[in-house]
Structure formats: structure tokens, C-alpha cells
Amino acid sequence: MSEPRGKNGPILAVLAIALVSGALWISWLKTAPRRVPAGQPALGRLDAASLGTLRDAFNADADAVRILVLLSPT
Amino acid sequence: MRGASALQPLLDALPGARVRALVVWEPVIWSDVAPPTSSVLALVRDARAIQYWDVDRALSRDIVRAVNAAPARYGFDAPLDEKFIVWDVVAVFPPGAVWERDLPVPVFYDGPVAYRTEPLERAVSRALAPGGAS
Numbered sequence: 001m002s003e004p005r006g007k008n009g010p011i012l013a014v015l016a017i018a019l020v021s022g023a024l025w026i027s028w029l030k031t032a033p034r035r036v037p038a039g040q041p042a043l044g045r046l047d048a049a050s051l052g053t054l055r056d057a058f059n060a061d062a063d064a065v066r067i068l069v070l071l072s073p074t
Numbered sequence: 075m076r077g078a079s080a081l082q083p084l085l086d087a088l089p090g091a092r093v094r095a096l097v098v099w100e101p102v103i104w105s106d107v108a109p110p111t112s113s114v115l116a117l118v119r120d121a122r123a124i125q126y127w128d129v130d131r132a133l134s135r136d137i138v139r140a141v142n143a144a145p146a147r148y149g150f151d152a153p154l155d156e157k158f159i160v161w162d163v164v165a166v167f168p169p170g171a172v173w174e175r176d177l178p179v180p181v182f183y184d185g186p187v188a189y190r191t192e193p194l195e196r197a198v199s200r201a202l203a204p205g206g207a208s
Contacts, residue, residue, distance in 0.1 A: 029108035036112075039121030043109065046098065046128040051136055057096060057124055058173045064092040065201040066167040067084075067194075068180075069187060070134060070160055071077045072102040073110035073127075 075110075077162055077187030078117035084195055085120040091202055092169070095123040100131045102161045134160040140176035148179055162186045164194055168201040 034043045046054055058066055078097065085095060097118050099110045109127035118125065128134075137160045142153040164187045165180035172178060182197030184190040 026107050029111070032111070034109055034112055034115060034127075036115050036125055037119035037121070037123075040123055040125065043115065044124065044126040046126045046132050047130045048132045048135070051132045054096065054098070054126060054133065055173045057094075058167075061092075061094040062172055063169050064094045065169060065198055066171065067081070067093060067095045067198065068098070068165045068167065069077060069081060069095065070098050070100060070128075070163050071075065071187065072106050072161060073099045073108075073114050074075060074103065074105040 075114060075117070077164070077185075078114070080188045080191045080194075081123075081164070082118055082120060084191065084198065085118075085122060087195070088198070088202070093122055093198065093202070095120060097123055097125045098128050098133050099126065100128040100134060100159075100161065102131075102159060131159060134158075137177055143176065164190065166194070166197045166201055 036043055044050075044053060044057075058068070081095060081097070085093065095118065099114075101107070109129075110125075115125055138154050138156065138158050141148045141150055142156075145151065145153050163183060163185040165183040167178055167180050171180075181201055182194065184193060187194075
């Protein structure tokens with residue numbers, strides 16, 4: 001026979017499951033492939049070193065109206 | 075995210091117009107732990123859009139740097155806080171605007187994007203008009 005659990009056992013178990021599920025969900029969110037709509041180039045990645053790619057795209061369409069939007073994904 | 079939903083109808087209303095939409099997603103709130111999912115990216119489905127994930131908010135920092143170098147040029151009375159985050163904002167640039175060291179001055183900028191669709195539409199229409207800009 002196993003040792004009887006303390007009364008906090010089920011709560012701790014639920015918390016542990018929630019934590020593991022959350023970590024797995026975040027991991028999936030970070031690594032899942034991203035698909036942009038048809039006709040668009042692949043999702044670009046920007047950082048301080050690659051900001052020039054955005055600048056190049058902006059200037060490549062200098063004869064067009066450019067709409068620049070900064071948004072949060074959630 | 076609602077700003078993206080507001081952008082697509084604008085593009086739908088301008089089929090064939092010489093417009094390029096540059097959509098930069100950046101982490102701002104606690105839930106922004108990852109790049110936008112495919113379903114979020116699909117909110118802007120127009121082929122004239124290019125979408126980016128700016129994990130370090132490099133563009134926001136670069137805009138703050140440019141504004142603080144010359145606040146009056148961008149219509150500000152004073153420099154921005156160095157930690158200011160440029161977020162939920164849309165800017166319109168007319169044909170001919172070139173981004174050299176600093177982002178050019180837009181003919182229109184405002185936010186939150188979802189609530190500024192009408193002035194945005196007007197600004198884009200003006201910019202598309204022959205010889206139109208400001």
C-alpha cells in the first residue's frame with residue numbers, strides 16, 4: 001500500500017500539470033512553423049542587426065505609398 | 075492584433091493601387107511570448123503586405139532614436155522617453171519618401187490603429203492622388 005498523500009497533494013498535482021502544460025504550450029508557440037498568406041514573402045525576422053532589411057523593403061517600393069504598422073501579436 | 079484586422083479592409087478597398095504594407099509585429103504585452111501565429115498573420119492577407127517579427131523591438135528603438143535626434147522634425151515638442159515603445163501605430167509615407175539613416179517623416183501617423191481607420195483611409199487616398207502627399 002502506498003503512503004496516503006497530504007491534503008495538498010491533488011492541488012500540487014494540478015499545479016504541476018498546469019505548469020508543464022503551459023511550458024509545452026509556450027514551447028510550441030515559439031517553434032511552430034509560421035505561414036504567411038499566399039503571395040507574401042516569408043515572415044521576416046528583425047533585430048538591431050537586420051533592421052536594414054526592412055529599410056531595403058521600404059526603399060524598394062519608393063514609387064508606392066508605404067503603410068508601416070507596428071502591432072502586438074496578442 | 076485588432077489593428078491588423080483594420081488594415082485588411084483598407085487594402086481591399088484599394089485593389090491594384092501602388093501600396094506596400096509593412097507589418098511589424100513586436101512583443102509588448104506579457105502574452106507576446108512568440109511570433110504571431112499563422113492565424114494572426116492571416117489577418118493581413120493582401121499580397122502587397124510584408125510581415126516581420128521584431129523580437130527586440132529594434133524598429134521602435136530606431137524610431138525613438140530618430141525622433142529624439144530631431145523632435146521638431148517629427149512634430150514633437152520634446153524628446154521621447156528612451157524607454158518609449160512605438161506600438162499600435164500606423165504611419166503613411168508618400169511615393170518618393172526614402173528611408174536613409176532615419177525613417178522619413180510620415181504624412182500621417184496615429185493609433186490605436188483599429189480606431190483610426192477613417193483618417194488612415196483619407197491619408198492613403200491623398201498620398202495615392204497624383205502629386206498628392208500631405
